[in-house]
Amino acid sequence: MNDINSMCFLVVIETQKVKSYLFASPIMREIRGASMLLDLLNRKKTKEILKTFNPNDYELVYLGGGTGRILFRREEDAENFKNKVLKTYRQETVTARVSVEIVPRKKDDNGETFPEWMSHGVRQSQQNKLGQSKGIPVLAGRWVQPCTSCGQEPAEKILHEHGEHRLCRACLLKRREISEHLYKEIKSGKKRKWLLSPASKLISRYTDRFIFTTLAQYTEDRGYRIFLPQDFDDIGQASRPFNYMGFIYADGNRMGEVVKALGEKFTDEEEAKLAYKAFSEIMDQATREAAVEAVLEVVDIKKDRFVPAEFIMAGGDDLMLAVPGHNALDVAILFMERFQEKTRKLQDKYIRQGRLPEPFSHEGLTTSAGVVIAHAHYPVSDLMDLAGELMKIAKTKAARLAETKKEQTGTLDFIVLTEAGSEPIKDRRKDEYTRYLNSGLEIKLTERPYTTAKAHWLLTTIRDLKSSRIPRSKLKSLYPVLFQGPMQAQFDALRIRERLKVTGDLKRSDSLNRLVTTTLPVFPFRKRDDNCWTTPLTEIMELYDFIQPGKNKSTMNHYISPEKEESHDRVAV
Structure with missing residues (x-):
């Protein structure tokens, strides 16, 4: 380990406009390829560049997650490293953007601690990022055709895959990355299947800290490989x-x-x-x-x-x-x-x-x-x-x-x-899900956001309701009631509750009975404090069709691979 006091220059790497690069195309193959290239460049290629320098002249603090922190002894080495990283990103992706800032350590009377130096470097990187202009796509002239995938760059090549596609160099690089390194086609024709590459191959290409490497390792440890x-x-x-x-x-x-x-x-x-x-x-x-x-x-x-x-x-x-x-x-x-x-x-x-x-x-x-x-x-x-x-x-x-x-x-x-x-979610909830009474009482027709514990309660409640086989229409009838005035909402909700009691639904379902009596004591609301009432019924109704009953969450230790499951089925037969 090098003496940190001899390292005077911090290099801060930050991948910029990640979402713009990832979602330049709406097609999964390009999105996946973009993600893989960013990981490859950040975790592997940047480290390979670093290894071209004398190991005594730098120290790697961290590389991963689209960021990097490296210490250099000399400014000229830091500058050389920066230029090589920028050049590699341009060559490998064409359109991905990365910020590489060199931050000297302050050497005044008070000095600068290591954490202060790190924070100083991040602040400088963010300030310079705000001052940078966005490149303009190179599209001009009547003979230049745009990429049919991203629509931002001039097309360079025509591919005949699921129809004719004209792709720019950036999108071609993304597709090439996944087709050559992530998986292989094992069944051609209309129902093609793509098998994820083995973990050993992914480690060699991307390192063991790559998300698809982690996925491959988990499944191979359990005796099978997967299709994507x-x-x-x-x-x-x-x-x-x-x-x-x-x-x-x-x-x-x-x-x-x-x-x-x-x-x-x-x-x-x-x-x-x-x-x-x-x-x-x-x-x-x-x-x-x-x-x-x-x-x-x-x-x-x-x-x-x-x-x-x-x-x-x-x-x-x-x-x-x-x-x-x-x-x-x-x-x-x-x-x-x-x-x-x-x-x-x-x-x-x-x-x-x-x-x-x-x-x-x-x-x-x-x-x-x-x-x-x-x-x-x-x-x-x-x-x-x-x-x-x-x-x-x-x-x-x-x-x-x-x-x-x-x-x-x-x-x-x-x-x-x-x-x-197009309305922001905050504004929509304020307009549609919030009521204010003259008394100062606030009524919220939602309890979102949820903590993990309360989210568990929400999903368990929905599953219990579905398992009790209460007719969906009876529960759904509560939804429009909530959006009426508070007094009318209480009146109509209580009428529905009495109907459920008369039909015997409350008696048949403990979960429904708890929900409409104990959980929501001022049905269809519950008090959060003296000035606020809320209800989870909107969440329950909106999610009802998407939560499947009786889902038994197994742990990874008890997870059965598809092959073992299949052989178990054969024995049972």
Whole structure:
């Protein structure tokens, strides 16, 4: 390990406009290829460039999740490294953007601690990022045809795959990456199948910290390999109800505060560097492993070993994931729980290995998620925007709970999208889901966002209602009642409750009886405080069709591979 005091120049790498690059095309193959190229460049290619320098003249702090922190002894080496990274990104992607900033360490009388230096570098990178202009697509002239995939760059090549497509160099590179390295076609024709490459091959190409490497390792450890979807329709067709997809966007909570606390807790330079490195690695590993476990435990994997899920992005503390509509909330909740559990256990592991002086978060780190359930044909970039908006609302609640109640928990917000709309979700909920009485009482027709514990209660309640076989129409009749004036809503809801009692539905269903009497004592509302009433009935009705009854969540230790399941079926027959 090099002496940190001799390293005077910090190189800060930040991938920019990630979403613009990922979703330049609405086609899954290009989105997947874009994600793979960004991971390859960040985790592998940048490290290969670094190895061309004398190891005594630099020290790698962290690379992954689209970011990087490297210390250099000499400014000329830092400049040379920067130029090589920028050139590699241009050559390998054409349109992906990366910021590489060189930040000298302050050497005034007070000096600059290692955490302060890191924070200074991030601030400078963000300031320079805001000042950069966006490149203009090169499209001009009557003979120049635009790319039929992204529509932003001039087409260079015509492909005859599912019809004729003219692709630009950027989209060609994305497609080439997945076709040459991610999978192989094992069945041609109309029903083609694409087998995920073995983990050994993915490690060689991308490292062992690549999301598809993690996926391959998990499944191979259980004795089987899997097939991947080729478009979002494949995911929608596995949904119940048919043709719906859930888009999940998750991001770590209060990570800036955690990094700031590192600097206050670890005053020794070497300890601070260890803690910063451990924090970045733990967060990245927990995101990948929690995402893979959540998908494999919740999403149905049939005997053909097809996994109807797409890991759009998983690195650092960010996750973008597409799954069948009826699995979306279960996957999101399990991911948040596993993420917190893994960040807690990984801290203990790092401490035992001498890679972390002491824990930086005893309860583990938390994450928040936004979930959109929509038709599989809905533009995926729009789903990402909506999920991002929901995720920010959920993060606000997580921050408020941490500050006021000292509660460290994951939170999620969600929406079932039945029609397109341009109004921000916050404004829509304020207009449609909030009522104010002259008495000062506020009535909210929703309880979103939910903590993970309350989200469990919500899904359990829906499953219990469906298992009791209460006619769907009787429950749905409550939904329009809620959007009336508060007094009228109470009157009509109580009439419906009496009807359910007369027909014997309340007697047949303990879950329905609890919901309309105990859970909601001022039916259809419950008091949150003296000035606010809320109801979860809108969530229950909106999600009702997408939550399947009696789902038994198995753990990875008890997960049965498709091959074992098939052989078990043969024995039973």
